[in-house]
Amino acid sequence: MAKSSMFGGLVSLDTALYGAGDDPMDAVVMRDGPLNGLLHLADEYAQIRANWVGVEAAKLTGNQVGYRGIVASPSADEWYRIGEVARWPIQVRAGGTPYKVRLRIGGASDGTHTATFAAVITPTNWSGASWLGQSEDNVFITAGTASTSPAWLTGTSQGSAASGTLAALSARSGRAYQVPTSTLDDLGGNPAVANQLTVLLELFGKTSNTAGEARLHAVHASEYVG
């Protein structure tokens, strides 16, 4: 299910179609203008949630390493948590399906062994680790790299979509894991509650040898109405 609007963009209508203020307007003009426009704005109200990247190696100072990773993992070829990269209230479509998340993962290894990365998008009341090994599209696993130079890695979501660019939570998750968030009803106003599906983008790494290092250099995550 992709865009919900009819035209994939706001439509500029000829003023002759709706005349002066207070004139009647045909229903189809209303459909092609405001209704299509609202649907399109909502389709494209998808936010960029992570553009997480360190500086180029030559610009590192002090103790900076320009990546986060796992070092000397206790077991080879076993996933270890690198950490969270982002948390946010994901947008949810009318049927309960969350917006998909366009993912891109940049990584490297210590050069002696192969490093592989996994990204999991999960409701915050779940642990990302519990999804690893599941055939679900909210789990995205990269190809291995043995290079010390950071590079964008190809990858695939692990569910039936097997997408090379998108991770996706199921509609079941969208409906089941909304959580109440305390806020106010207006500036200086009364307490209020916003129910949201807050998700967590969690990264894992593994190496082909316990002496190896998986180095996470960059993560991009952006919502897509898809």
Next chain:
Amino acid sequence: MAALVPQARPEPATGLILSGDPVLSGTWTEMALLANYLRGTGASLFPACFPEDPVAKTTTGTYRFRVKPRDSAIERIWILWISATVSGASVIIRAPASSGTPSASLSVGTDPDVPNTIYYTETLGAKSGTEAEVTIDVQGSTQDVVVNAIECYEQTRPILTLDTTDYGVDLVTLRPRGPIYDVANATPAGVMDSYDNADARRVGGLAWVVDSATPVTSSTSTFAGWGSLLALDMPVIGRVIFQGQTGMTWTWSVYAKVDAGATGEVEIIDGNGDNLDTITVTSTAAFAWVTASTFSTDAEDLSLADGIRGGAWQDGTVINARMRRATGTAGSVHLAGLCCWDANTS
């Protein structure tokens, strides 16, 4: 009397609207809910970024971002990931920097691979959609800490106010057989007002920020001699606004200064290394935001499953930056922040 914001975005059926027939009350109600959803659902002010910035014990790190917020927001949610190298570290968070309400002292663990996740809610004193600096302080305790990542988004509003800032639409006024008045925040006129004043921007595109005590510096006079700021070219895909549009304009600025006797230049470049826009840095006294400028990237292609125009990540969908000393024979240009955001109307 309530302009409720739905949890999930409604999708009014276009097929229920037929030429010559009246538009059903139910369709107007769905449109009002969608309009309220767009005004009330919070946007990302900037995506999660990776300062990897040290805050020495007993000092304060200040992180400054440039954004154009949405004027319906009343709270900002800051999330920080902070780690320490030795035990006993704690931090106090405050937004805005210097003047915000300080958090309690928060303990920070010592595992650098598993930074502590810290939430901070900034309650705003006024609604504003004006481009501005938003700031946060990380005040260290008796041990050094590292700010690993920062992100910030607007808190979602469960209910909107019936005024010409929020443009909430009172759902009760769209009941079947109700009269259609030309009054604000009510009936179909309220839906049209909200649509006319919509602000459904993809606000934050990219942010790279460190404390001004630990800037990135360039003393070279050529861009080629310096390389790039970021380790990898980062995806920044725009939204389509009007039908047929293939690109989107982003606004950007840098928090920078240059040594006396010199001027500096910072360029935004695409995946080919081609210049998209240049900002000149002239402030020698102190770090300052330079007047914002613009560049364009590809917009999404909504006909594709993943929306990436051209079917793959390409030159027009990614950006990086580089800088140099532009004039003068000595001195350096210093960069402590680079932000780009969507400032387009509609």
